[in-house]
Amino acid sequence: MLDLTYETPKPKVIAGAKYDWELVIGMEVHAQVASQAKLFSGASTRFGAEPNSNVSFIDAAMPGMLPVINEYCIEQAVRTGLGLKAAINLKSAFDRKNYFYPDLPQGYQISQLYHPLVGEGEILVDMEPGIARLVRIERIHVEQDAGKSIHDMDPNMSFVDLNRTGVALMEIVSRPDIRGPEEAAAYVTKLRQILRYLGTCDGNMQNGNLRADVNVSVCRPGQYEKYQETQDFSHLGTRCEIKNMNSMRFIQMAIDYEAKRQIAILEAGGKVDQETRLYDPDKNETRSMRSKEEAHDYRYFPDPDLLPLEIEQAWVDDIKASLPELPDAKKARFVGDFGLSEYDASVLTAEVANAAYFEAVAGEAGDGKLSANWVINELFGRLKKEDHSIEDSPVSPSQLAGIIKLIKSDAISGKIAKDLFEIVYTEGGDPEKIVEERGMKQVTDTGAIEAAVDEIIAANPAQVEKAKANPKLAGWFVGQVMKATGGKANPKAVNELVAQKLAQA
Amino acid sequence: MSDLNKLMLAGARDALRKGDVTSVELTEACLAQIEAADELNAFVHKTPEIALEQAKAADVRIKAGDAPKMCGLPIGIKDLFCTRGVASQAASRILEGFKPEYESTVSGKLLDAGAVMLGKLNMDEFAMGSSNETSVYGNAVNPWKVDDRQLTPGGSSGGSASAVAADLCLAATGTDTGGSIRQPAAFTGITGIKPTYGRCSRWGIVAFASSLDQAGPMTKDVRDAAIMLEAMCGHDPKDSTSADLAVPDFEAMLTGDIKGKTIGIPREYRMDGMPEEIERLWQKGADMLRDAGARIVDISLPHTKYALPAYYVIAPAEASSNLARYDGVRYGRRAKLAQGDGITEMYEKTRAEGFGHEVQRRVMVGTYVLSAGFYDAYYNRARKVRTLIKRDFEEAFAAGVDAILTPATPSAAFGLGEMVDADPVQMYLNDVFTVTVNLAGLPGVAVPAGLDSKGLPLGLQLIGRPWEEGDLLNTAYAIEQAAGFVAKPSKWW
Numbered sequence: 001m002l003d004l005t006y007e008t009p010k011p012k013v014i015a016g017a018k019y020d021w022e023l024v025i026g027m028e029v030h031a032q033v034a035s036q037a038k039l040f041s042g043a044s045t046r047f048g049a050e051p052n053s054n055v056s057f058i059d060a061a062m063p064g065m066l067p068v069i070n071e072y073c074i075e076q077a078v079r080t081g082l083g084l085k086a087a088i089n090l091k092s093a094f095d096r097k098n099y100f101y102p103d104l105p106q107g108y109q110i111s112q113l114y115h116p117l118v119g120e121g122e123i124l125v126d127m128e129p130g131i132a133r134l135v136r137i138e139r140i141h142v143e144q145d146a147g148k149s150i151h152d153m154d155p156n157m158s159f160v161d162l163n164r165t166g167v168a169l170m171e172i173v174s175r176p177d178i179r180g181p182e183e184a185a186a187y188v189t190k191l192r193q194i195l196r197y198l199g200t201c202d203g204n205m206q207n208g209n210l211r212a213d214v215n216v217s218v219c220r221p222g223q224y225e226k227y228q229e230t231q232d233f234s235h236l237g238t239r240c241e242i243k244n245m246n247s248m249r250f251i252q253m254a255i256d257y258e259a260k261r262q263i264a265i266l267e268a269g270g271k272v273d274q275e276t277r278l279y280d281p282d283k284n285e286t287r288s289m290r291s292k293e294e295a296h297d298y299r300y301f302p303d304p305d306l307l308p309l310e311i312e313q314a315w316v317d318d319i320k321a322s323l324p325e326l327p328d329a330k331k332a333r334f335v336g337d338f339g340l341s342e343y344d345a346s347v348l349t350a351e352v353a354n355a356a357y358f359e360a361v362a363g364e365a366g367d368g369k370l371s372a373n374w375v376i377n378e379l380f381g382r383l384k385k386e387d388h389s390i391e392d393s394p395v396s397p398s399q400l401a402g403i404i405k406l407i408k409s410d411a412i413s414g415k416i417a418k419d420l421f422e423i424v425y426t427e428g429g430d431p432e433k434i435v436e437e438r439g440m441k442q443v444t445d446t447g448a449i450e451a452a453v454d455e456i457i458a459a460n461p462a463q464v465e466k467a468k469a470n471p472k473l474a475g476w477f478v479g480q481v482m483k484a485t486g487g488k489a490n491p492k493a494v495n496e497l498v499a500q501k502l503a504q505a
Numbered sequence: 506m507s508d509l510n511k512l513m514l515a516g517a518r519d520a521l522r523k524g525d526v527t528s529v530e531l532t533e534a535c536l537a538q539i540e541a542a543d544e545l546n547a548f549v550h551k552t553p554e555i556a557l558e559q560a561k562a563a564d565v566r567i568k569a570g571d572a573p574k575m576c577g578l579p580i581g582i583k584d585l586f587c588t589r590g591v592a593s594q595a596a597s598r599i600l601e602g603f604k605p606e607y608e609s610t611v612s613g614k615l616l617d618a619g620a621v622m623l624g625k626l627n628m629d630e631f632a633m634g635s636s637n638e639t640s641v642y643g644n645a646v647n648p649w650k651v652d653d654r655q656l657t658p659g660g661s662s663g664g665s666a667s668a669v670a671a672d673l674c675l676a677a678t679g680t681d682t683g684g685s686i687r688q689p690a691a692f693t694g695i696t697g698i699k700p701t702y703g704r705c706s707r708w709g710i711v712a713f714a715s716s717l718d719q720a721g722p723m724t725k726d727v728r729d730a731a732i733m734l735e736a737m738c739g740h741d742p743k744d745s746t747s748a749d750l751a752v753p754d755f756e757a758m759l760t761g762d763i764k765g766k767t768i769g770i771p772r773e774y775r776m777d778g779m780p781e782e783i784e785r786l787w788q789k790g791a792d793m794l795r796d797a798g799a800r801i802v803d804i805s806l807p808h809t810k811y812a813l814p815a816y817y818v819i820a821p822a823e824a825s826s827n828l829a830r831y832d833g834v835r836y837g838r839r840a841k842l843a844q845g846d847g848i849t850e851m852y853e854k855t856r857a858e859g860f861g862h863e864v865q866r867r868v869m870v871g872t873y874v875l876s877a878g879f880y881d882a883y884y885n886r887a888r889k890v891r892t893l894i895k896r897d898f899e900e901a902f903a904a905g906v907d908a909i910l911t912p913a914t915p916s917a918a919f920g921l922g923e924m925v926d927a928d929p930v931q932m933y934l935n936d937v938f939t940v941t942v943n944l945a946g947l948p949g950v951a952v953p954a955g956l957d958s959k960g961l962p963l964g965l966q967l968i969g970r971p972w973e974e975g976d977l978l979n980t981a982y983a984i985e986q987a988a989g990f991v992a993k994p995s996k997w998w
Contacts, residue, residue, distance in 0.1 A: 057607060061830040063600065064587045064609060064709040066744050096826050098875070100852055107829020158848070160834070299875035301884060304716035304823050306745050 004332050004342065006124070006132035011224065012180025016263040021218045023259050024227075024236050025184050026176035029191055030169045031201040032145065032209040033076045039144050039168035040067030040110065047207055051161040059166040061105035066305050069094075073168035074309065076200040077117050077142045079319050080170055083198045083326055084137050086121025088316050092141075093308040097298040102160045103147035111171075112141035113300045117309065123174075123194070124328055125187045129342040135187055136175040145169050170201070176215065176236065179224070181252035181259075188212055188248060193327050197352045205246045214242045214251060216258045218266065237262065238272040242279050242286055254279035258286050330355055338368025347376055353390045354380075360397030365404035374404055378421055399424050402431035411435060412442050413491050443489045446497065449481065452489070453497045456480045457505055464505050474498050509534035511672045514578050514729040515756075521567055521577045528567065528577030531675075532560035532621050535579045538673045539623060544998040547658075547668035549584060549642040550592040550625035559621040566619060575736045576619030581668045581677040584625045585632055585661075586612045586720075587709040591622075595711040596640040597630045599831045599859025601838040609709025610741045611678065611720045618736040623674050627664025630861045631828065632685055632713040635935035636924060637663025639863040647693055647918050648994035651959045656918040659689030659935075665723045666693040670994060676724040676733050680710060682717045683816055684914075684939025687951035690723055691913035691964025694953040694992060696730045696985070697723040698978065701971045702946035703748035704734075706741030712827040714820040715746075717943040727952060727982040731755035734974060750972060758975035763983045764798030769906035773809035774938060776915065782957045783912045790910050790954055790965040793987035794980070804906060806897040809941060811890045816940040817933055818874050818887035824864075825871025831859060866929065895945040902970050908980045911938050913951040913964035938966055948974045952981040953990040962992065 011022045038045055041058035058065040081088050093115040096108040118140035125133045147165035151158050172191065178184050192210055195201040203210050217237035226235040242258060245251045257279075262272045276295070277286040325333070327349050334345035334355075348358045354375075362371035379400060383393060403420055406412045412420060412435055420440060424431055435441055443449060456477055457464055467473040477498045482489055509531050512520065520526045536553050556579060563577035587593045587605040594600040608616070616622065627645040629637055636657040637644045645664040647656040648671035658667040662679030666689035669677050679686035681699035690697030698721045705720040712718060722733035735756065740749040770791055775784075791801050833839035833855030840854035860868065874883035901909065915937055924932050942949035948971070951964040965984060969977030 060835055062587075062605065062607070062836070063593070063595070063603070063711045063830070064605075064707070066708050068743060068745050098826050098829060100829065100832065102832075102834050102848060105830060105835060107832065108826050297877045299826070299872065299877075299880075301822060301826070301875055301880070304714070304746075305712075 004335065007130060009127045009131045009133055009179070009183065012182070013221070014218070014259055014263060016267050018267045020221055021259070021263050022221055022224055023180055023255065024176045024217045024219055024224055024239075025178035025180070025255060026215040026239075027174045027178065027184065027187060028213040028215075029172045029188065030145075030211045030213075031080070031172060031195055031203075033073045033168035033170060034200055034202050035070065035073050035076060035168055037070055037072070038166040039070050039073050039142065041166050042068075042070070043166065045167050049163055051159075051163060054163040055165065059105065059162055061107070067110060067303075069306065069309065070168065073142065074117065074311070075319060076168075077140060077170050078311070078316055079198050079323065080172070080195065080200045081118030081121060081140055082316070082320050082323055083194050083200075084121035084123060084140070084172075086137055086140065087119035088311075089115065089117055089119055090313060090316070091115065091308055091310050092117040094303045094306045095300045096303045097300055099296050099298060101146065101149070102158065103149045103162070103165065105147070105162065105165060109144050109146065110303055110306070111143035114302070115308070116141035123187065123190055125178075125183060125190045126346060127183065127186055129346070133177065133179070133183055135177040138173045138175050140170050140172045143169050143171060176217075181255040184214060184255055185248040185252050188251060190327070193350060197324055197326050205248075208246055211244050211246045212251060214245060214255060215239045216242065216255055216262070217272070218259050218262045237266070238274050240272065240274065240286070241276045243276055243289060245279060247281075250279060250281050253281070253284055254286055257284060261286065324352070334368075338362055338372065340368060340372050344372045344376060348372060351390065357390050357393070357397055361401045361404065364398060364401035365408070367404060367408060370404055370408065371401070374400060378418065382421075382425055394428065395421070395425050399431055406431060406435060410442060410490060412440060413487070415491075416440050416442060416487060439488070441488060443485050446493055449485070449489050449493050449497055452481050452484045453477070453494070453501050456484065457501055464502065467502050468505070474502055477502065510538045510674070512675060513725045514575070514675050514732050517578055517675055518575075518732070522572065528560040528563040528579070528621060529557065531577065532556050532579045532623070535623055535674050538671070542671060542673050542998050545646045545648060545667050545671055545673070546643055547627055547645045547664040547671065547673060548581060548624040549596070549627045549664065552591055552622055552624045555591070556621050556623045559616070563619050563621060573617070573619045574732065575615060577621060578619070578675050579621040579623050580615065580733075581623050581626045581665060581674040582612050583662055583665050583678050583680060584628050585680050585711045586678060587711065588612055588622065588625065592625060593711070594641070595631050596628045596642055597831075597860065597864070598641045599837050599855070600711075603837045605709075607709060610706035610743065611710065611737050613709070614739065615678070615733075615736055620736070626662070626668055626677055629661035629663065629685075630864050631711065631824070632661040632680055632682055632718075633824070633863050633867055634660040635684070635688060635932050636660050636919070636921070637689075638921065638925075639861050641861065644921055646921065646998075648996075648998065649693060649918060649961055650994065650997060651961060655921045656961070657692065657921050659692035659914075659918060661685040662689045662697070662723060666690055666695060666697070669693070669695045669723050669725060671998070676722055676729055678720060678737070679723040680718060680720045681939075681943065682713045682820060683943050684936040686721045686723060687913050687939050687949055687964070687966055688935055690951040691953070691962065691966075692918035694962030694964075694990065694994070695723060695725055696727050696950065696952050696981070697721060698730050698734060698950040698974065699942065699948065700734060700738060700974050701748070701948045702943075703746055704738040704948070704972070704974065706739075706744040706747045708741055708743040714823040715827060716823060717820060719943075727978055727985045728756060728759055730950070731759055731975075731978050734978075748972070753975050755975045755978055758979050759982045760979060761797070761983050761986055763794065763980050766799040766907045766980065767905050768794050768799045768801050768980070769804035769901050769909040770801060771804050771806045771809065771909055771911060773806050774911045776937065779912075780916055783915060783963065786955050786963050786965065787910070787912050790984060793984055794910065797983045797987060799980075799983075802906065804901045804904070804909070806894075806901065806941070808890060808893040808897050812894055812941040812944055813933060813937055815887040815890035815894070816936065816944060817870070818883050819891065819944070821867040821871030822875050822884050823871070825868045825875065828860070828864070828868055831856065833859070863929070891944045894941055898945045898947060898968070907970070908977055909968040911966045911968065913938060913966040917957045917959070917961035917963055942968050947971055948977050950977055950981045952984050954984060954988045955990065956992055962990070
């Protein structure tokens, strides 16, 4: 496999009133495991169900109820770890994180503090062609989600929906290797892409199935490098954690706001307090949620209801063997095998379904670059216009390949091909048959084209004289010929003949 | 037949099969006794209708020759077990009105085995206590009495012990986190076994300390314990800590033959200030086992003295987390709130009025030992001690010891109210011989072996190898036969 090589992006620099500042960002992404049943209870995870309908006795923390690990969720977390090139810990354990909240019926969340399932890994975060940041993953642990408290339905009461309580989450913790708001968004984008390739999380941010806590600090240029050399955090600034972000745009805006807030404090001679903050998109600001002093003491301890989780290397190996081709490898292959630009390859591999579609088209049409152009420009453009996803594309890969093959064999021109695409898109049918039946075939018979050229030259002597003086006006003749042939003349042949005949006239 | 309530499980089972008696008759006899025994305060939720219905169904099955092992035998269930449609309160105000929609695995197995449920039995609140005095229902009373002094039946399974000893039922379920089956059994002259951790499913039993809690039978003799334990235990996929092991026919293992067995006498259990009567009983037990052909050896369990402090760190730590779910939100009692009270006030008021003092004390101790800064000094250290205690036992067993003989309790039953003003640690000392067994996850059985000078029963404890309850019960059976303990409390209630 061809590995693409990348340069490291420059960190974002924010100019303060006095100094330049750099950002240091680490992320904790909560990704909901794509599973039918919850992590410990067997209740359904279906989104959008009636409130409190996907709730088992265990989720409601009825007396005497006990958790039992859902093996499928563990498999998905292992798969995710392997997809992030991470170490899998054959022995891990679940701990209780204790705190009171109405949407946490047990009074504790079952999580993994001391012995997470997945250890260190990495994610290559693509910024633009040739530029990418390698972000280290510290760990992934498996934990229960909490329920939902609803405070805005009634002026005097709060409501609780436990449907989400106990759903399996993977908390994916990065090292503080992200160096700007755009990188942070790109990191989440790439992580989401990998999760979707793996099928371990649907990545639906709107439904809250992928949320990020963002740790932001600022430092003077040069400090980060010192941290990198020593892994000593004292070289970095005090961080604030912005909780629960579920939009790429808000992540960027929140980081930008937060960095500037911290810079202003520091330049005024103040000190940044380590605290948890919330981002308010309406006001575009972050607000303190709780300070370090107010931080909960979660009193983590090993959950005595669950034995340590031991998994077999052979099982991990089987999961590894079943991993799909992941975005980096696919992109490199598209560049290598199909001669695509890195940009096009990125676009085509953003979603695994898109990549599969493209590969089907390119395989049948026998032309990677042309297929890429058609998939990206025509198909994606058209689908986007109608807000369709690739899965609902009315044009099958085979149909699109058919169109491309007709272009390649000079049977139709690029322009006609676009008309043909529209017909196939709206009416369906076999492109080749449509071209035959509707007489859309390109006229490549030079005799016929020559006759048309001669006729137009003969009929327009004044234009001929002008064109002789100014060769750019040859285009007018081309246009006239295309009109006369109903657009079916091979444009290349027309161009050549017009140039030739004008020269002779 | 008269005095049907005084039958044991084995005798009643045989009489039922022979057709000498019906389950309805047995059940009615017990219900009559229960009605007349309110002074004992053992049954706190009586279920006569359910019992009679189950008894009738049992009689039909017996007649049809389709009787499972406990068919038609009336028993009581500790209030800690969730029983479908029947109040299950763990003797706590905070679970007031709670009637589960599910049946605990253990009580479910007993019902599947044909047992008849007479009602729910008193206990210490959330199984926290050694005298049954922390119960929201008020304490159960020991049917044994000295002069006019009312005695504790022990705890936490005090209601179970009292009910069995007073023949209100044929047998009862108990649970044991630090001695809650064995201590009350010893205080009331009955037999109680805490099986190996993982033998009985914990599913549906209100949790106190998850890594220590085990259910077990409380019966009138060892044979009954064998019969009932077999019906209670077995693998349960709903409890991740339940062992996937076959359940042997424990009753068939009661031969009384213990020739060649090695019984260890741990020197660390010889406590300073231990009453001479207890010392003598212990010696008598060793003699009985020797006479029955066992070899008696002195052994050392060097970390014993750290067991009680370790237990009183680990158990409250787990309890503080297990009891967090009682918040007044979804079930049980919710405190009346004042205008403007929010969620925090709801938690605080509900838990302040819903939990009794001992439960509050343990929740606070547990919260403290798990706090940042104290975790290593307390909880982690206690876990290390636990590992060492477990190793002590493993080494003794590896050296060829088959069972370990100790007193079950440091004294006979004490008077109700006697410990009210005492340092709570005085009460905790009741568990000094029993907590090691829970910490090590081993099976332990208490069997009555004699009376003290005041005429109160005293029990001996045998501790066995993991998963060898059958062997352990057989050794207990040998003591039972040698001791010939037949004393019964004289009826005053």
